[in-house]
Amino acid sequence: MSGRRGESHCYAVLKAKRRRGEPQAGQASEARGQHSINRKDWTVAGALFLAIFLVTLFTAEAYGPTYDEPFYVSAGGFYAKWWGRVFTGDTSALHANQITEAWHLNHEHPPLQKVASGVSQAVFGGLMPGLTAMRLPSALWFALAVAGLYLFLVGVWGRAGAVFSALALATLPRVFAHAHFIALDIAIMTWFFLTAALMAVALERDSWKWTVAAGIAFGLALDAKVNAFFLPFLLVPWGLIWYRARWSKLVAALLIGPAFFFLSWPWMWVTPAAHLHDYLAFHFRHAAYNVWYLGKLYQYAPWHYPFVMTAVTTPALVLLFALGGIPLTWPRRGVDPRRALLLLGLAVALIPNALPNTPKYNGVRLFLPAFPFLMALAGGSFAWLADHIRKALAASRNTRLAALATVAIGVVALAPPVAKSAALHPYQLAYYNELVGGTKGATARGFETIYWGQVFQDGVGFLNTRPKNATVVVIPGGVIYLLEFQQRGALRRALRFTGDEGEAARADLVLFQGMQSDYTELCWALVRNERPVYTITADGAPVLLAFDHAAVVRALERLPRTAAAPQPSSAQSASSETNNPTR
Numbered sequence: 001m002s003g004r005r006g007e008s009h010c011y012a013v014l015k016a017k018r019r020r021g022e023p024q025a026g027q028a029s030e031a032r033g034q035h036s037i038n039r040k041d042w043t044v045a046g047a048l049f050l051a052i053f054l055v056t057l058f059t060a061e062a063y064g065p066t067y068d069e070p071f072y073v074s075a076g077g078f079y080a081k082w083w084g085r086v087f088t089g090d091t092s093a094l095h096a097n098q099i100t101e102a103w104h105l106n107h108e109h110p111p112l113q114k115v116a117s118g119v120s121q122a123v124f125g126g127l128m129p130g131l132t133a134m135r136l137p138s139a140l141w142f143a144l145a146v147a148g149l150y151l152f153l154v155g156v157w158g159r160a161g162a163v164f165s166a167l168a169l170a171t172l173p174r175v176f177a178h179a180h181f182i183a184l185d186i187a188i189m190t191w192f193f194l195t196a197a198l199m200a201v202a203l204e205r206d207s208w209k210w211t212v213a214a215g216i217a218f219g220l221a222l223d224a225k226v227n228a229f230f231l232p233f234l235l236v237p238w239g240l241i242w243y244r245a246r247w248s249k250l251v252a253a254l255l256i257g258p259a260f261f262f263l264s265w266p267w268m269w270v271t272p273a274a275h276l277h278d279y280l281a282f283h284f285r286h287a288a289y290n291v292w293y294l295g296k297l298y299q300y301a302p303w304h305y306p307f308v309m310t311a312v313t314t315p316a317l318v319l320l321f322a323l324g325g326i327p328l329t330w331p332r333r334g335v336d337p338r339r340a341l342l343l344l345g346l347a348v349a350l351i352p353n354a355l356p357n358t359p360k361y362n363g364v365r366l367f368l369p370a371f372p373f374l375m376a377l378a379g380g381s382f383a384w385l386a387d388h389i390r391k392a393l394a395a396s397r398n399t400r401l402a403a404l405a406t407v408a409i410g411v412v413a414l415a416p417p418v419a420k421s422a423a424l425h426p427y428q429l430a431y432y433n434e435l436v437g438g439t440k441g442a443t444a445r446g447f448e449t450i451y452w453g454q455v456f457q458d459g460v461g462f463l464n465t466r467p468k469n470a471t472v473v474v475i476p477g478g479v480i481y482l483l484e485f486q487q488r489g490a491l492r493r494a495l496r497f498t499g500d501e502g503e504a505a506r507a508d509l510v511l512f513q514g515m516q517s518d519y520t521e522l523c524w525a526l527v528r529n530e531r532p533v534y535t536i537t538a539d540g541a542p543v544l545l546a547f548d549h550a551a552v553v554r555a556l557e558r559l560p561r562t563a564a565a566p567q568p569s570s571a572q573s574a575s576s577e578t579n580n581p582t583r
Contacts, residue, residue, distance in 0.1 A: 064457025161383025215256025295446025
């Protein structure tokens with residue numbers, strides 16, 4: 001009788017938990033993962049953080065300045081000086097006109113990366129080379145994403161799967177390249193994922209402390225880039241499905257974030273309603289830059305662009321592991337909340353970029369937040385495989401052999417992207433995987449080879465061999481500032497740069513990068529019919545090309561008269577944006 005009463009009581013408790021939206025016993029144990037985070041896990045996370053941070057920082061100077069960086073650097077310097085005035089007690093800095101003066105530059109984008117780079121330059125500028133000091137925050141965000149991914153996944157896949165996911169993210173060639181730039185993208189990747197992870201911990205533990213941490217992370221994500229506005233579309237349905245009884249913590253975190261965002265962006269303090277409207281309106285009507293995709297020039301690429309680009313820029317074996325991880329989010333014992341979060345996070349990071357009127361360009365840059373979730377799924381497959389290896393060898397009790405076999409599989413999966421990244425360095429933005437034949441094969445199949453202008457720096461040595469007062473036509477003309485920036489340092493000042501193709505017939509050189517969406521008719525004529533006098537290649541595909549006067553004249557003779565006045569390319573259009581020549 002007492003046994004029946006006990007069973008009835010247990011059944012009643014289960015029903016009550018279902019009504020309140022609390023995880024049941026099996027779900028709770030899965031949510032806690034195969035083992036809890038201990039000192040060893042913190043040590044592993046610390047080692048990952050330090051290694052990734054140092055490798056990224058020490059390679060920072062290898063990458064030339066990109067389109068956006070000069071503008072972010074300038075804005076960051078103003079922002080950092082303003083904060084310096086505030087923290088030293090200069091209350092006049094809080095006057096509306098002073099805020100406007102300091103924060104109007106590049107106010108179309110939120111300030112996190114710019115402030116961090118400005119402060120880093122102020123603190124470390126005398127100890128490190130200029131670009132390294134300014135790019136230090138990007139290395140910091142990247143290392144934080146890798147370490148955070150490991151710590152979150154220890155409770156999902158166990159240590160083997162967590163290590164594999166973290167290393168897979170760290171060795172993604174394109175993500176590694178983006179981790180070097182003073183840009184918004186690596187910051188939003190990091191804080192988008194960390195917001196989701198911290199919110200999961202807060203709801204699992206029913207903790208107000210972790211709720212505040214998740215809210216601050218959400219604020220930092222909002223401070224990083226507009227992509228953060230999609231986080232509620234991930235967290236609200238996920239939280240209400242699995243933890244609806246703890247809805248107040250979800251709401252609190254989603255309120256803390258915007259409050260933090262407002263307090264940390266002084267531009268919003270002056271006429272906040274108008275400035276918030278301007279900020280949102282800018283992004284709703286953001287220019288759609290051209291993209292070269294599958295052999296065609298698009299203003300708005302097709303819906304499948306983010307999915308195809310993710311598939312062809314993720315190393316093939318790692319992609320296979322990631323696809324294998326998808327069914328593991330629905331284990332037979334019931335869906336685990338953390339596992340479901342990984343799949344939903346991937347969907348929310350990718351699907352908005354597939355919408356018809358969403359700008360799609362620059363490879364995977366605009367949907368970098370998808371990659372921590374994708375690599376998390378890859379860790380699930382790896383953990384499943386490691387577990388089956390261990391079980392297969394259980395009869396022999398040879399745990400060392402099981403461990404060696406697991407490590408060997410990880411090396412086989414991760415060695416190719418590491419080797420290819422090293423071979424491409426510093427042009428990992430041109431990376432394509434084996435599915436499309438690498439960079440050369442992808443270029444032949446109509447994918448854009450490279451973007452963002454970093455390669456112009458590496459033409460300095462060649463340009464310095466040109467005659468004094470030589471005229472160089474740069475295509476697109478809107479990126480001439482990258483070469484003028486080099487003239488402050490190693491590049492000969494006597495060289496004359498122009499973006500006017502009308503001068504091409506008289507110019508000594510025509511110079512452009514392998515970014516097909518920026519090609520004019522003259523560029524295509526040169527690429528298809530002439531031999532460059534100078535080229536930089538990545539994996540067999542040209543990423544920077546220079547053609548001499550004779551080749552240019554021959555190419556011009558082939559062009560129809562209607563091509564004499566080329567249409568402005570995407571970068572030229574970008575350079576004309578008011579107070580914001582960035583993308």
